Amino acid sequence: MNYCSHCGAPVELKVPAGDSLPRHVCGRCGTVHYLNPKMVVGAIPEWEERILLCRRAIEPRAGLWTLPAGFMENAETTAEAAARETLEEACARVEIGEMFSFINVPHINQVHILYRARLLDLDFAPGQESLEVQLFEEARIPWEEIAFRTIGLTLRHYFEDRRAGRYGFHVRDLVYPADGKR
Amino acid sequence: MNYCSHCGAPVELKVPAGDSLPRHVCGRCGTVHYLNPKMVVGAIPEWEERILLCRRAIEPRAGLWTLPAGFMENAETTAEAAARETLEEACARVEIGEMFSFINVPHINQVHILYRARLLDLDFAPGQESLEVQLFEEARIPWEEIAFRTIGLTLRHYFEDRRAGRYGFHVRDLVYPADGKR
Numbered sequence: 001m002n003y004c005s006h007c008g009a010p011v012e013l014k015v016p017a018g019d020s021l022p023r024h025v026c027g028r029c030g031t032v033h034y035l036n037p038k039m040v041v042g043a044i045p046e047w048e049e050r051i052l053l054c055r056r057a058i059e060p061r062a063g064l065w066t067l068p069a070g071f072m073e074n075a076e077t078t079a080e081a082a083a084r085e086t087l088e089e090a091c092a093r094v095e096i097g098e099m100f101s102f103i104n105v106p107h108i109n110q111v112h113i114l115y116r117a118r119l120l121d122l123d124f125a126p127g128q129e130s131l132e133v134q135l136f137e138e139a140r141i142p143w144e145e146i147a148f149r150t151i152g153l154t155l156r157h158y159f160e161d162r163r164a165g166r167y168g169f170h171v172r173d174l175v176y177p178a179d180g181k182r
Numbered sequence: 183m184n185y186c187s188h189c190g191a192p193v194e195l196k197v198p199a200g201d202s203l204p205r206h207v208c209g210r211c212g213t214v215h216y217l218n219p220k221m222v223v224g225a226i227p228e229w230e231e232r233i234l235l236c237r238r239a240i241e242p243r244a245g246l247w248t249l250p251a252g253f254m255e256n257a258e259t260t261a262e263a264a265a266r267e268t269l270e271e272a273c274a275r276v277e278i279g280e281m282f283s284f285i286n287v288p289h290i291n292q293v294h295i296l297y298r299a300r301l302l303d304l305d306f307a308p309g310q311e312s313l314e315v316q317l318f319e320e321a322r323i324p325w326e327e328i329a330f331r332t333i334g335l336t337l338r339h340y341f342e343d344r345r346a347g348r349y350g351f352h353v354r355d356l357v358y359p360a361d362g363k364r
Contacts, residue, residue, distance in 0.1 A: 001187045001188075002187065002188060002189070002190065003185055003186065003187050003188070003189065003190035004185065004187070005183045005184065005185050005186070005187045005193075005206075005215070006183075006184060006185070007184070007185065008184065008185035008190050008192075010190075011187075018310060020270075021255065024187075033187070034253065035256050036220045036221070036253055036254060036255065036256065037221060037254050037255075037256055037258075038218045039218070039219060039221065039293065071216065071218055072218060072219050073203065073218065073219075074217050074218065074219055074288075074291040075288050075289070075291060076219075076288055077286035077288050077355045077357070078284075078286055078293065079286075079355075080288075088202075098353075099284065099351075099353050102260075102281065102284075104259035104260055104261075106256075106257050106258055106259050106262075107257070109256040109257060111221065111260065128200060169281075169351050171280075171281050173259045173261075175259070
């Protein structure tokens with residue numbers, strides 16, 4: 001951030017009065033510009049014993065597989081965001097169920113939230129950001145080609161819970177970028 | 183948003199290629215500025231049968247009571263945010279427990295998340311943003327003077343769960359600004 005989005009003057013990095021962290025503060029109008037974490041929200045679309053994955057057409061991690069998910073927009077709820085992303089990336093209609101995983105990823109200022117979801121029909125197709133969309137049974141999940149650590153973690157919890165016969169809610173922190181993956 | 187925070191030129195509101203919503207796009211450098219919801223994170227600090235509330239010193243809702251909570255910062259986890267806000271607003275040290283409520287507030291582009299928390303000692307005091315900090319048993323909660331709808335909803339679920347002998351996880355949407363309260 002170099003300029004004030006309110007008045008266009010240069011910003012400087014300083015600790016505002018009464019605050020404890022450096023912020024981008026406008027040298028002219030005094031506006032303090034806060035930067036906050038973003039929510040990435042998506043779905044685990046289920047069809048009988050299989051779940052729907054998308055192969056990414058765009059960076060980061062183009063060519064790898066993921067659950068449909070993306071940045072939550074203003075004016076929507078997390079469940080609406082999960083359904084919208086599933087429609088955009090997999091052209092698929094879902095009924096959103098319970099929140100399943102909530103994963104802090106503080107080194108990239110994100111929180112990833114995945115919902116269980118019931119696929120309403122088999123009329124899916126790659127959206128603009130996907131190369132391919134496919135239903136996978138557990139034994140055929142491409143574990144070595146999963147795009148993001150949060151998605152791999154969510155999928156492992158999902159299949160563990162399914163085997164246990166009871167789906168939980170999983171709050172986790174991915175504090176270290178262990179292998180460079182997001 | 184009037185100016186590009188990257189290069190300082192005026193922004194215009196338009197739908198970028200491949201997008202579906204209007205965004206603030208820089209007329210000079212082309213940067214697309216996305217606006218996303220913010221997370222407000224806090225704690226329900228417990229001491230035996232009582233919980234800790236703060237009376238707000240600042241707007242909005244100055245003079246009314248709330249749980250310690252505030253905007254999550256970059257580079258922290260939600261549990262760290264809940265502990266930090268409790269320290270800032272109530273000068274209180276807590277051990278953060280389970281996530282308790284998750285409430286979408288789409289008309290103000292926020293998600294409010296409250297954790298159960300164990301107060302570690304009775305050495306609390308008003309922080310800069312609080313007039314007063316006090317432990318309340320259920321019968322003395324100032325229900326008519328609670329600052330925000332999400333906090334009232336969280337407290338009602340909390341005491342219901344306590345009576346039932348089992349604390350759940352409550353995902354809710356507050357879609358309508360029913361009474362003008364946030």
